[in-house]
Amino acid sequence: MSHALNILKEVFGYPAFRGQQADVIEHLVNGNDCLVLMPTGGGKSLCYQIPALMRKGVAIVVSPLISLMQNQVAALNEVGIDAAVLNSALPVEEAQAVEQKLLAGDYDLLYVAPERLLTRRFLDLIARTQLALFAIDEAHCVSQWGHDFRPEYRQLNVLHARFPDVPRIALTATADDVTRKEIIERLALDDAEIFLSSFDRPNIRYQIVDKVNSKQQLLSFIRAEHLHDAGIVYCLSRKKTEDTAAWLSAHGITALAYHAGMSPHQRALNQEIFLREDNIVMVATIAFGMGIDKPDVRFVAHLDMPKSIEGYYQETGRAGRDGQKANAWMVYGLNDVIQQRRMIEESEAQAQFKQIATKKLEAMLALCETTACRRVYLLDYFGESVTFAACGNCDVCLNPPDSWDATIAVQKALSCVYRTGQQFGAGYLIDVLRGNQTMQVTHWKHDCISTFGIGKDLPVKTWRAIFRQLIALGLLTTDNDGYGALCLTNASRAVLKGRQKVFLRQQREHKKSLQKKTVCQ
Missing domain, CATH: 3.40.50.300 (P-loop containing nucleotide triphosphate hydrolases)
Known part of the structure; x- marks a missing residue:
């Protein structure tokens, strides 16, 4: 040796x-x-x-x-x-x-x-x-x-x-x-x-925030914490990749796009610029990054939720290869869940593959919604036991989320799903709960059911967070026809019958995310 x-x-x-x-x-x-x-x-x-x-x-x-x-x-x-x-x-x-x-x-x-x-x-x-x-x-x-x-x-x-x-x-x-x-x-x-080897990357700080305005949130994140740093931004679609790169460039961030629909020459050119020059932000689909050996990537951002923890781990692992501090930042919302489930259902894969893909998506969803240390969750997923309960370097550890007894609100949400026939998505259900007499609501005569208006005390963003967490907890699922309608599960019954309480993560104002705590030194 x-x-x-x-x-x-x-x-x-x-x-x-x-x-x-x-x-x-x-x-x-x-x-x-x-x-x-x-x-x-x-x-x-x-x-x-x-x-x-x-x-x-x-x-x-x-x-x-x-x-x-x-x-x-x-x-x-x-x-x-x-x-x-x-x-x-x-x-x-x-x-x-x-x-x-x-x-x-x-x-x-x-x-x-x-x-x-x-x-x-x-x-x-x-x-x-x-x-x-x-x-x-x-x-x-x-x-x-x-x-x-x-x-x-x-x-x-x-x-x-x-x-x-x-x-x-x-x-x-x-x-x-x-x-x-x-x-x-x-x-x-x-x-x-x-x-x-250990899957732990202690130099990477994990942060997942509620999606409000993803491009503006990304820009604020880069300006606050990574101005003049090299980074990678992952998007689900080619169009979003190009739009985001152009938007960042228009706001003073040097950004390039990379996706499989570009010509090989342009892809190779953009990749070479990213590897050779400093302070470049590459906005890409997952077509970019495997084996990219750029040690000083200071952040990896996701504007869409990855379909699995394996994909998330590999993509975030492209940050901080030099061992210095780096950030893995993601915005995430209810539509991410619905979109990923739709992609699974609409694929031509066999039923067994769809079942596995759904389980991986549920694990990724649970990571997004966990109220415990994100690093512990990641390592546990890969079968690695840890000696700590909190890593001290993720958003949950640095700014622990509050929880609230959401049992009554959850019962309202589940009851609304049931009384509307388990045929509608979260947006429509929120209209019913908040008593919005939209054309669609009145067409289906759901302004006449008992759950119409019983949730007007909570804002839209809170209801969206509730539905998102109910999917993560397995109390709701999406239908199998690809339209994103929410359906009850077997686990819903105990909550509806009052035999089980439900505590959910308290939503924070966007401004109150990690702020200066996440600045990499």
């Missing part, structure tokens, strides 16, 4: 190994398989890059994105390592030149997409070379229950079948217990050593 430490210092410029890096490297150098779960920014790449320099032959690195491969190869070339990429973006002449150099033994590492690796031509090609190891990056892509499923990843067990003596390392930053088991099964890693 003294040789490995010399490479770490002289080639990569780091003084010492972190966490389990040294153990993983030694295990792989000795020719053994392993599964590595390490948080974003934890140094996963070094776990196979250093063994690639220590073992004879070329390391074949399987990676899901062209941009990810190109970034890592550029970084390796910059420190003098012979690495190349082979993917569909290369002109035929360049691809042929790479293949010739591969056969000549000129590379330490070769990055390929799974689609290229699985071709008979490529498998025959590497069979004619000396192989140091196989590294399967972003291994969670193998799981159909994961957030970045890639069907080709499920065929990568061919590596073990064709090259049983070549050690393999699978790496990911985001995998719950179900996903881990599937990675092991699909990649035939039954005898592999599992290296499980």
Whole structure:
């Protein structure tokens, strides 16, 4: 391992190994398989890059994105390592030149997409070379229950079948217990050593606030806490990405857009500007960020709720890779829940997949609505036990929410859902509760039912928060036809019958969010 430490210092410029890096490297150098779960920014790449320099032959690195491969190869070339990429973006002449150099033994590492690796031509090609190891990056892509499923990843067990003596390392930053088991099964890693690092990123401060005016809230957040900082803003749609980037730019924030609908040239250009220059805010869909090695990203913001905790964790983990203080900030509202549920129901996926996706969404929703430490909740989700009840570095710990006995209000809300036939969304139900005689309310004659007007004592924003938390608590669910109508659940009965009290999180005024407490020093 003294040789490995010399490479770490002289080639990569780091003084010492972190966490389990040294153990993983030694295990792989000795020719053994392993599964590595390490948080974003934890140094996963070094776990196979250093063994690639220590073992004879070329390391074949399987990676899901062209941009990810190109970034890592550029970084390796910059420190003098012979690495190349082979993917569909290369002109035929360049691809042929790479293949010739591969056969000549000129590379330490070769990055390929799974689609290229699985071709008979490529498998025959590497069979004619000396192989140091196989590294399967972003291994969670193998799981159909994961957030970045890639069907080709499920065929990568061919590596073990064709090259049983070549050690393999699978790496990911985001995998719950179900996903881990599937990675092991699909990649035939039954005898592999599992290296499980802590998922905790103590330098990241988690903050989730009620959505009021998301763009204005984002601008206020950046101006108050991250003016002149690099950051990433995630949006659900391409249009919202472009609109938000333009809006920020118009208000003095240097912002660029990134989504899959842009031309490859423009995407690559914007990504290069973000990586090379300081103080750039990248507004993107989830198409951006996997493997982006920009250490000084000071914040990651979400204007829409992610569909799973795995996705949220991976995206927020792109902040503070240098170990310095960073923020993970999100605005969230009832429409986020309805929109995500609609996307699940309208997808063409099988019923089992929809059930899993719904459970993951419910877990994400519970994170948003929790009145306990967000970090504890995140770590518990990934199966990591903690010795603390409060981290002291999330909005809940820094500014604990108040709760109130909302039993009567909840009974009114559930009764209104029942008496309107479980056919309407939250907006309509709030109109009925508050006694608004809208055209739709009078058309359905819901101004004549007993719940009409019984909730006029509470403002609209409070009712929206109540309905949102009732979904999080499992007292309401959305229908299966994709229209967002709210329906009672089996758990609703005890509340309606007065056998169960309900305490909800007290809504705060937007102005009273963390304010100066969240400023990164």
